[in-house]
Amino acid sequence: MSIIEINNLTKYYGKSRGIIDVSLEIEEGEIFGFIGPNGAGKSTTIRTLLSLIYPTSGSATIFGKDIIKDGPEIRKDIGYLPSEVFYYENMKVIDLLNYSCSFYKKDCTQRIKELSDLMELELNRKIDDLSYGNKKKVGIIQGLVHKPKLIILDEPTTGLDPLMQQRFFDLLKKENEEGATILFSSHILSEVQKLCNRVAIIKEGRIVKIEKIATLKATNYKKIRIETKEKLSLDSFDLPGVKDLDDTDHVISFLHNGDINTILKVISKYKLNNLWIEEPTLEEIFMHYYEREE
Amino acid sequence: MNIFIHEMKMHRNSIVIWSISISATILLFIGVFPAMEKNISNMVLMIENFPKEFIKAFNVEIMLLGTVLGFYSFIFIYATLLGSIQAMRYGLSVLSIEEREKTADFLISKPVSRNKIIISKILAVITSILITNIVFFIVSYLMVNKFTDSNLDNRLFVMITLSLFFIQLVFMSIGLLISMIPRKIKAVTPISMGVVFGFFIIQLFSSAFEDKKLEYFTPFKYFDPEYIIKNQSYNMTYVLLAIGVVIVSLGFTYYRYMKKDMAQI
Incomplete structure (x- = not known):
């Protein structure tokens, strides 16, 4: 079954180009990489899938449901890590994670503890005082805390040190083995190579190539x-x-x-x-x- | 409900600060009243030497200053000025803050509809304003009763004091409306101050020159305490106008927010 199906999705911001005619299918259980230089349209595609922005034309479904009409329903099973993470002023890490959980109507206490131990994140610190890398960890945990079926990551590794990056990748692999589908955007090929089964290459708003990583490595x-x-x-x-x-x-x-x-x-x-x-x-x-x- | 609770937590400090500041206008000035009451005839002589426009601009119906409600309504204007800034700030910022602080990606990607977000947020702002009003009401009621021996007309006092809430609702709606016009609001304070003082100056002009047409353009005139005291009622034309402004502003805000592209981080 296709988890994500994008049909001729086009987005213009006024006159400037976002993405043009993007079509993609991502299968259940895949780790799919989305690579391209900055400004190519990776974030535009991802943000459209999440209804943060609305498409100019074209459509997309996630879990077989329309992204606009069934947005809130779909997002119950999506975990998303934005490319840059900024969180509410004056909040402690634990407050933010609890706030995040409150949207899913699940008890996440255990999961918050597991993930924060794994990522070595202190829960009682104010988010404002955290370093960039630690804020990124808050973003990661916030995105994974409800055990989503689809994990969408926009440039997830910037700011993480190599050790944490490795742990994070291991974590993603584990989630994937347990059934999660992952969509992962990056401009660093080696990062994508490590993890993904297939990649789409996007440039100037258009998909240039969809390729198995094995072929790309050859x-x-x-x-x-x-x-x-x-x-x-x-x-x-x-x-x-x-x-x-x-x-x-x-x-x-x-x-x-x-x-x-x-x-x-x-x-x-x-x-x-x-x-x-x-x-x-x-x-x-x-x-x-x-x-x-x- | 979780968004509402979160918003109330975010507003907590601000509610405390604004409640104190707005109540302080009454606390600071009401003490002058006993002296004013005694020397009203001398005051009248003094004030009558001021230019007419000046007196009118500051809404000083001289003889009224010698009565509790007259004096109260004179200082009440400054409470509404502060209250308007508070409401304007809340309106401007409550939706736009997510984009400014780059948390829109967090909030909108949760399983929640924009409809629910906007309703929770506006309810949180109205609740915050309501709390401020309750504090203000209690403080003014106690202070006005403490500093006067004469009988207070409770009905008029309530009508005047409640108008703070109504004026704040109008400013909140205008704030929400303005926040939906540009793609992104960069700073809340200058816009709130600018808009509120703009309306306040229109109010001064309309009073000074007794220009009835100008009154339509400033929410400060919609619930004029002087009118309330003289007529024992609100001016229904302006009440309807206020309701109209609120409905149109909220309608536009809702329409825009449902369709808006959240600014790219």
Whole structure:
């Protein structure tokens, strides 16, 4: 069964573009990643699903029910973590969590304790006094406290230290094993890779590609830059699997896909000042996707 | 109910502060009354030397100042001025605060309809204003009785004092209406002060120049204590106008809030 089904969803803010013609289906039990640069429309899509904003055209259903008409009903089983968390002035962590629970008509005392122990969050502190990362934890717990069937996370890991990030991911995996479907937006590919089964790539408001993470991983692009004393001719690097070849100030840079040994053999012929082999940025991977599309 | 309780908790300090401030206008000035009562003839001589417009602007019906209710209604105007600022602030802020403080994403993503949110919030504001009025009523009643020996006309006293609540409802509705016009309200204090003093100045002008048309444009004139004392009743035209303003403002607010896109964080 599709948990989320989005049909040709379009949102304009006045004249400026939010998202255009977004269609997506997310199956029960999936961990679905939603990646794209800032301003691409990730938050717009998510906020439309939650009725924070209303679509210009198109429709969407969650659990088979219309997001606008049955909004309050649907949201009983959704947990949402906004990209930036700010909570009411002068409230203690525990007050906020209790307030959050009061909407679900469930007793969450036990669950609040479990989650706050796991995330190492003190319940009696004022939210105003918390660091950004700790506020984020309040957001996470607030989103998970009622054991939602669908968890929607908008850029969830910013501000969390690596240890907490790991715990948080483990927590999400556990929720997923217990039946929760997860929609997860991010602009960091590696983060999405760790967790998701499938990803949608969005750029300038449109879905560019929906892909299984396994397929995405198979493209083994590396970004290589070499600095040399003498000027080299670019032609020697114009090999199969090389893209975006560029030369500025004795630094040659390119993306390489294929056997790393082949390219290293070529490089080893020259006397180098410096060598960088890096993971390409998400933007660069996107670029490569667009090219394939064309 | 949970939203209502939450809102009341958020308003708690503010209710205490406003109740004290508004009651303080009575506490501070009522003490002057016994002296005023004794020397009213000298006062009349003195005040009559002021420019006519000045006297009218401040709603000083000189002879009335020598009576308890007359004096009370004179200081009551300043209580309504403060009360209006309170109500305006509540109206402006109660819905817009979620976007300003970036908590809209928290609240709206809960399983609750906007209909329920707006009703709970407006009820919380009305309750807060009501509590302020109860405190004010008790304080004024005790103080007015303490500082006068003469018989207080209880019916008129109640009518005048209740008008604070009605004026506050009008300002609350105007505040709600204004809060729904721009995409996001950045600061509540300057707008509340600006709007309330704007209406107050219109009121001063309309009194000074005895301009009846201007009166329609300022809620401060809708429940004029001087009119109440003279006619033993509210001015029904203005009462209907006040009800109209409240209904239209709340209707517009409801319509806009149900359709509004919550500002992006």
